[in-house]
Amino acid sequence: MQRLSAITRSPAIRVFGLAAVLTIISAWPLVRHLSSTLPSDLGDPVLETWILWWNAHTLPLSAAWWNAPMFVPMQGSMALSESLLGLAPLTTPLQWLGLSAVTAHNIAFLLSGPIAALAAYLLATRLTPRRDAAVIAALAFGFTPYRIAQLSHLQVLWACWMPFALVALHDFVSTGKTRSLVWFAACWMMNGFTNGYFLAYFPVLVGCWMLWFVRRWQFAWKIGVAAMLGSLPWLPLLLGYRVRQDAMGLSRGINEIRQFSADFSSIFAGSSRAWLSSHWTLPPGPEGELYPGAALMLIVTVGLIIAWRRASVAGDTGRSAITTRILLGLCIATGTLALIIAITGGTDLQVGPIAIKAHNPSRLFTFSLVFAVAALARSAAAARAWHARSPLAFYALAAVAMFLLALGPEPQAWKQDLFYRAPYWWLMQLPGLDSVRVPARFGLLMIVALTQVFGLAYARLFAPRMRTLVLVSMAVLVEGWIPTLPLASLPNSPHLPARAVAAGVATLELPVSSDFQPNTIALLNGLRSGQPMINGFGGYIPAHYHVLRLGLEEQDASVLGALRVRQPIAAYVEKARDTGGKARALVAAAPGAEAIGTDDAGEWFLLPELPAATPESDGERLNVQSARTGTQEDDAALILDDEPLTSWHSMARPGESDHVDLDFGQRVSVTQLEISLGPFTGDFTRDLEISAIDGDTTSTVWRGSTAGLTLTAALASKEVRVRIMIAHPISARVLRLTNVWHADRAWSIADVRAFGSIKRMP
Numbered sequence: 001m002q003r004l005s006a007i008t009r010s011p012a013i014r015v016f017g018l019a020a021v022l023t024i025i026s027a028w029p030l031v032r033h034l035s036s037t038l039p040s041d042l043g044d045p046v047l048e049t050w051i052l053w054w055n056a057h058t059l060p061l062s063a064a065w066w067n068a069p070m071f072v073p074m075q076g077s078m079a080l081s082e083s084l085l086g087l088a089p090l091t092t093p094l095q096w097l098g099l100s101a102v103t104a105h106n107i108a109f110l111l112s113g114p115i116a117a118l119a120a121y122l123l124a125t126r127l128t129p130r131r132d133a134a135v136i137a138a139l140a141f142g143f144t145p146y147r148i149a150q151l152s153h154l155q156v157l158w159a160c161w162m163p164f165a166l167v168a169l170h171d172f173v174s175t176g177k178t179r180s181l182v183w184f185a186a187c188w189m190m191n192g193f194t195n196g197y198f199l200a201y202f203p204v205l206v207g208c209w210m211l212w213f214v215r216r217w218q219f220a221w222k223i224g225v226a227a228m229l230g231s232l233p234w235l236p237l238l239l240g241y242r243v244r245q246d247a248m249g250l251s252r253g254i255n256e257i258r259q260f261s262a263d264f265s266s267i268f269a270g271s272s273r274a275w276l277s278s279h280w281t282l283p284p285g286p287e288g289e290l291y292p293g294a295a296l297m298l299i300v301t302v303g304l305i306i307a308w309r310r311a312s313v314a315g316d317t318g319r320s321a322i323t324t325r326i327l328l329g330l331c332i333a334t335g336t337l338a339l340i341i342a343i344t345g346g347t348d349l350q351v352g353p354i355a356i357k358a359h360n361p362s363r364l365f366t367f368s369l370v371f372a373v374a375a376l377a378r379s380a381a382a383a384r385a386w387h388a389r390s391p392l393a394f395y396a397l398a399a400v401a402m403f404l405l406a407l408g409p410e411p412q413a414w415k416q417d418l419f420y421r422a423p424y425w426w427l428m429q430l431p432g433l434d435s436v437r438v439p440a441r442f443g444l445l446m447i448v449a450l451t452q453v454f455g456l457a458y459a460r461l462f463a464p465r466m467r468t469l470v471l472v473s474m475a476v477l478v479e480g481w482i483p484t485l486p487l488a489s490l491p492n493s494p495h496l497p498a499r500a501v502a503a504g505v506a507t508l509e510l511p512v513s514s515d516f517q518p519n520t521i522a523l524l525n526g527l528r529s530g531q532p533m534i535n536g537f538g539g540y541i542p543a544h545y546h547v548l549r550l551g552l553e554e555q556d557a558s559v560l561g562a563l564r565v566r567q568p569i570a571a572y573v574e575k576a577r578d579t580g581g582k583a584r585a586l587v588a589a590a591p592g593a594e595a596i597g598t599d600d601a602g603e604w605f606l607l608p609e610l611p612a613a614t615p616e617s618d619g620e621r622l623n624v625q626s627a628r629t630g631t632q633e634d635d636a637a638l639i640l641d642d643e644p645l646t647s648w649h650s651m652a653r654p655g656e657s658d659h660v661d662l663d664f665g666q667r668v669s670v671t672q673l674e675i676s677l678g679p680f681t682g683d684f685t686r687d688l689e690i691s692a693i694d695g696d697t698t699s700t701v702w703r704g705s706t707a708g709l710t711l712t713a714a715l716a717s718k719e720v721r722v723r724i725m726i727a728h729p730i731s732a733r734v735l736r737l738t739n740v741w742h743a744d745r746a747w748s749i750a751d752v753r754a755f756g757s758i759k760r761m762p
Helices: 004-010 011-027 028-032 044-057 084-097 102-126 131-141 145-149 163-175 176-193 195-215 217-231 234-248 253-257 264-268 293-312 318-344 362-378 380-388 391-406 424-429 439-461 466-480 516-529 543-553 558-564 579-588 633-640 707-714
Strands: 037-039 347-351 352-359 487-489 507-508 569-574 594-598 600-608 620-622 626-629 658-676 690-693 697-704 723-724 731-739 750-756
Touching: 004 293, 011 102, 011 131, 028 037, 028 102, 037 044, 037 102, 037 318, 044 084, 044 102, 084 102, 084 176, 102 362, 102 439, 131 439, 131 466, 131 731, 163 176, 163 217, 163 439, 176 195, 176 217, 176 234, 176 507, 195 217, 195 391, 195 439, 217 362, 264 507, 293 380, 293 391, 293 439, 318 362, 352 391, 352 558, 362 380, 380 391, 391 424, 466 723, 487 626, 507 516, 507 579, 543 558, 543 707, 558 569, 569 579, 569 658, 579 600, 620 658, 626 633
Parallel strands: 507 569
Antiparallel strands: 037 487, 347 352, 569 600, 594 600, 620 750, 626 658, 658 723, 658 731, 658 750, 690 697, 690 731
16 A cells, blocks of 8 residues: 555656646547547548457457458558557457447547656656656647647557657666666567557667767667667568568659658648647648647747857857858858748859859758758867767757658758758668658657757756746647547448348448548448458558449449459448449449348448359460550550550540550460559550451450459559450451540550460461
């Protein structure tokens, strides 16, 4: 009893309790409806709930776990999203005790804030003896405005493992105890299992930390070994992702990375859901709400200025002072010139025989940054901070570095190019980091560092008075407070008829939509029924699902037929979304379709499995000597280069047809054609005609939609090789592919392969 009393009197437990009470107050509607609502919306929170449910019902990292029952019949669907295995030690036992996956998700959501505050408090106590300053840092991190913008991302809210790991590192360099390294390795491991972005980004911050604080090689290699041991449990997960994503051809393009990079203005951009700060912050871009709060920015700025002046009180002398002033002058000059070019658009200058074109300020801004860093490094204040291993200096510099990384590979300020080859560009050169799509999430690492600077600056500026603590705490909480936590009520699920529960039956909810909510609601329904789903949602949307959606939108029954050769389907048509009854008509007309149930919202149909077509022999591969096209003739050679990432794209106008002629150089009989779409899966032909041309004679040997064949091909390989069997081949020298119905749909071909036999002339 005395031990329990001592624990409850612990300052850390009190901070956790305070943060928990504040969380319950701010999220009270959710507390009252833990099993029937989700925070924010029915998008990512539903996916997170579904993943937590799957983690509790299947052995993680097993073959069955990877082949989660959504997007069936695709294999490896867990590789499309975060694993959330770092939350399983909390959410899995809750579900085993009888709580629903929704309730488990919401408990994890409510705990994320108090645990983050606790982690920041413990870190601050390692940096300053002032408990009140540590409380300030805890509240600033646990209730940062950044969390408001991330309400739908549970894995981002659970960022506590990073400050916990830094606590262990500070303990280790202070005490040298092995148990601190064990704690660091455990936090390092849990951080990677919780969030894939922080798995990639946190090592950057830890590397910077080691450069600053670790001055003994034996400490450095011990920390490195601990990090390696903590990384070993990741290997099956990372290898599983790598193998499956490579097989699917999944990657992030540079345009997507640019889109999810922060703008320099993001430091002043806050969520519109915030209580007060939304009135004076800028509108954010995607993932661009990096505003840390006015009170924090003010106290940090004043604290750093005072700390700088005190550290520089002796003043720079000699060559060091001259060099510093020169570098600062160059920084100001290049920065000013870059700003003028950015505002005016630049100009062309002629200096004698030399022509100078000054229109892009990014290189000048880059030089300005380099000069600023060099001037800082040469200053006496920086030298003193470095030799003293100043926590204030390190976390301030780390916050700046993490912010610069959040700007992505091509930083911008108010949509204007800022730097040339920014820090994130160099980071992308490392294996595995060239396709991480949201650089803006480095912003949370900035918040981790900045809240510690906040606590340290507070300790320097204010005496330990309760009145000051309360006032500053209120200023922090006001900007991180949500007047009403947005909640999304869970819709009722359609009743699954008994005949649809048979083994091997997959459910399909129609119409299939490109919007996220119909797909996530299908996840909720699948979670409740336990049946495998053809619908799905994830960080990636697989190629075959894109083809399925397009085919169904265009009333192409072949996509349903392609799915039915793998399993029977229980299709549910939702009346409210079925414009004109098109989806119902398509399903009802499918061969063997049977109505098996109705409710107020829709109707169920059972589509029995269809026999798979028996593949015929493809013969030998034929050599295509040349390709000619109706449009984009210069790119015709790309059709024959056997490279799925290079494609020919038709430039025919909507309503016009286009064609590709394959010249074999001799008479051949083609029995099979493989048309690879590569990454352009949606560019399949809606009405393809294949004709054999022999002299003046043209004969059609195949015609039809390739939607169903494309869906099958997308499930088979990332090259999406559409296999067309020609049942009645005709001897000819040229094969013509004609996209008869072009409408407003694109037509692309990555490469073509032909199989058959050569016709020898008698």
